[in-house]
Amino acid sequence: MHxxxxxxxxxxxxTTGLRPARATDSPVVAYPDHxxxxxxxxxxxxxxxxxxxxxxxxxxxxxxxxxxxxxxxxPDAARRVPxxxxxxxxxxxxxxxRRKVRFTPEPGxxxxxxxxxxxxxxxxxxxxxxxxxHQTTKIGKDExxxxxxxxSLHYAHELAERGYVCIVPDYPSFGEYPYDFKIKGAHYAxxxxxxxxxxxxxxxxxxxxxxVDPNRLGVxxxxxxxxxxxxxATFDARLKAVVSSCGFTPFHDYYKGKVAGWTSDRYMPRxxxxxxxxxxxxxxxxxxxxxxxxxxxxxSNSPIKDSNFDxxxxxxxxxxxxEVYALFGTDDxxxxxxxxxxxTPDAPHxxxxxxxxxxxxxxxxxxx
Numbered sequence: 164m165h166x167x168x169x170x171x172x173x174x175x176x177x178t179t180g181l182r183p184a185r186a187t188d189s190p191v192v193a194y195p196d197h198x199x200x201x202x203x204x205x206x207x208x209x210x211x212x213x214x215x216x217x218x219x220x221x222x223x224x225x226x227x228x229x230x231x232x233x234x235x236x237x238p239d240a241a242r243r244v245p246x247x248x249x250x251x252x253x254x255x256x257x258x259x260x261r262r263k264v265r266f267t268p269e270p271g272x273x274x275x276x277x278x279x280x281x282x283x284x285x286x287x288x289x290x291x292x293x294x295x296x297h298q299t300t301k302i303g304k305d306e307x308x309x310x311x312x313x314x315s316l317h318y319a320h321e322l323a324e325r326g327y328v329c330i331v332p333d334y335p336s337f338g339e340y341p342y343d344f345k346i347k348g349a350h351y352a353x354x355x356x357x358x359x360x361x362x363x364x365x366x367x368x369x370x371x372x373x374x375v376d377p378n379r380l381g382v383x384x385x386x387x388x389x390x391x392x393x394x395x396a397t398f399d400a401r402l403k404a405v406v407s408s409c410g411f412t413p414f415h416d417y418y419k420g421k422v423a424g425w426t427s428d429r430y431m432p433r434x435x436x437x438x439x440x441x442x443x444x445x446x447x448x449x450x451x452x453x454x455x456x457x458x459x460x461x462x463s464n465s466p467i468k469d470s471n472f473d474x475x476x477x478x479x480x481x482x483x484x485x486e487v488y489a490l491f492g493t494d495d496x497x498x499x500x501x502x503x504x505x506x507t508p509d510a511p512h513x514x515x516x517x518x519x520x521x522x523x524x525x526x527x528x529x530x531x
Contacts, residue, residue, distance in 0.1 A: 189224035191232065197448035198413070200483050216490055223455040227397060229446040233431050233438070235352025237398055238360050242269040246368050251275075258282060259323040261308065268364040272347070275339040276332040276365065277308040279323035280374055291379035291530040292328040292369045294362060294395070294402070295319035296388030303338020304331040307388075315514050316385050318522075325523060328375050330365050334358055334387065336429055344428035354429035355394055362395040370401065377401070379530040381460075383522070385409055385514050386471070397455045404529035405456055406522045408464040408514040409472055411449045414442040416476025449476075453484035453503075458491035460502045460529040464518045466510040474507060481505050502529075 192204050201213040203222040213219050231237060246266045253262040262278045284290050295307045295318060306312030308331050309320030319329040335342035335357055344354050351357045362382075370377040381404035384392035389410020396402040414422050420442040426435035438444040453461060461484075465477040481503065488503050504525055506518045 189221075189228045191228050191446075192225045193446070194225070194229070194451075198450045198479065198483055200450060200454045200487050213487075213490070219454070219457070219487055219490055222451075226447060226451040226455045230394070230397065230452075231356075232446040233353070233433050234356040234359070234394075235433075237356065238269065242360070243364070243367075244270055246364065246371075248368060249273075257324075261323075266364065266368055268361045274332050274361050274365070275304065276330055277304050277319065279308065279319055279327075279329040279331070281323055281326050281328065283326065284374055285326070288374065289376040290326055290328050290374055291381070291526075292330070292372070292375040293319070293322050293526075294365055294369065294380070294382040294392075295322070295329050295331045296362070296382065296384030296391045296395075297331070297334065297337065298384075298386035298388050299337075301337065303333040303340065305338065307331045313513075315516065315519070318383055318385070318514070318519060321519065322383070322523065322526075325527075327526075328369065328372065330369050332361060332365050334391065334429070335361070348428075352433060353431045354427070355391075355431050358391055358429075359395050359398055362391065363399050366395075366399055366401055379403065381405065381526055381530055383408075383526075386512065393449070393452050393456075396459070397452050400459075402459070404460040404462070404526055406462045406464070406526065408518070408522075409466065409469050409512050410463070411452075411480070412472040412474075412476035413449050413480055414445050415448075416473040416479070417442075417471075450480045450483045453480050454487040457484070457487045458502060460504075460525070462504040462506070462522050462525050464506045464508070464514055464522065466508050466513065466515075468509065468511045471512055477505070477507075 190206050202210045203213050203218055204210050249265045251263040259279050259281045264276050264278050265273045268274050297303050297307050300306050300312055302311050306316050307319035309317040319331045323329050333340035348357050369375050380401050382392040382396055382402045383406040385408040389407040392405055392407050396405045422442050423440050426432055465474055467474045508515050508518050
C-alpha cells in the first residue's frame with residue numbers, strides 16, 4: 164500500500180480554478196407546491212414568475228437550501244482536508260487498470276473506492292470521467308466495477324472499456340466501508356448528506372488526476388446510486404451529465420405518498436422526525452431537483468414496471484423540468500442527444516442493455 168496523492172493533489176485543486184461546492188447562503192423560502200417550477204417566492208411568500216435564467220438561479224438556490232432542511236447542511240470548507248489518496252492494490256484488465264484506493268473525505272474518515280483508468284487515452288492524455296454510484300447491495304462498489312452482482316449494473320466496467328476514467332466509491336455502510344450513522348456520522352443530520360459530501364470529494368479526486376479532463380465530468384447510478392447521483396449533482400455543478408437509473412419519483416408518487424422508506428439512517432431521518440412522514444411537509448421534491456440540474460444533461464432510465472419509483476410521477480417531473488430547460492434553450496425535442504432524456508423500457512427495477520447503451524452514447528455526446 165502506498166500514498167499516491169496527498170498535499171500535491173490539494174495544491175493542484177487550489178490552483179486549477181476548481182471551486183468547492185458550498186452550502187447555499189440563500190434564505191429558506193417555503194414552496195407549498197414543489198411541482199410549480201416557474202415561480203420564485205420571497206421570504207414573505209410573494210410570488211413572481213420565473214422568466215429568465217437569473218430568476219431560475221434564485222429558485223435553484225432555494226431548492227438547495229430546502230434540501231438542506233431535510234438533509235442537514237452541506238459541510239463547509241473546513242472539512243475539505245487533503246485527500247491523501249492511497250493505492251491498496253491493482254489489477255490489469257484488457258482495456259483498463261482497476262486500482263483499489265482509499266481517500267480522506269473529511270477528518271477521521273477513509274472511503275474505499277475503485278479507480279478505473281483506461282489503457283488508451285485520447286490525444287493530449289485527458290479523458291472524460293465518471294463518478295459511478297452503486298445500488299443497495301452488500302458488495303457496494305464491486306458491482307459497478309464488474310466484480311459481482313448483476314451484470315446489468317456493471318456500468319463502471321463498461322464505461323471504462325469505452326474510455327472513461329471512473330471512480331466507484333462505497334456508500335457509507337456498504338462494501339468495505341463500515342459506518343455507524345449515529346456514532347461516526349453524528350455530526351451529519353442524514354446519511355444522504357454524508358454521501359453527497361463523500362461524492363463531492365471523489366469528484367475533487369477525479370478532477371485532479373492527470374488522466375482526466377476536469378471539464379468533462381459526469382455521474383451515473385442505479386436505485387440508491389440513482390438518487391445519490393441526483394442529490395450530488397444538485398450540489399456540485401462540475402458534474403455536466405447525470406445518468407439516474409431507477410432513481411426517483413416525486414414523493415407523493417412514491418408508494419402513494421408513503422415516504423417511510425426515505426427515513427432510515429442512511430437516508431433522511433428528518434423526514435420522519437421533523438416532517439412526520441408527510442409528503443406535503445417535505446421541504447423539497449424531485450421536480451425541483453431535475454430543474455436544478457438545468458442546463459446540464461440529465462438521462463433517466465425509468466422502467467414502466469419499476470415497483471419502487473412510479474413511472475407516472477417520473478413523467479410528471481420530466482414535463483415540469485422541461486419548462487426550466489426551455490429557459491436555457493436546451494429543450495431539444497427528445498432527440499438522441501437531448502439534454503433532458505427519458506427512457507422508459509418495458510422492464511422492472513433494472514438497467515437493461517439497450518438503455519445502458521443509449522445512456523453511454525448520450526454521455527459520449529454530452530461530454531465530447
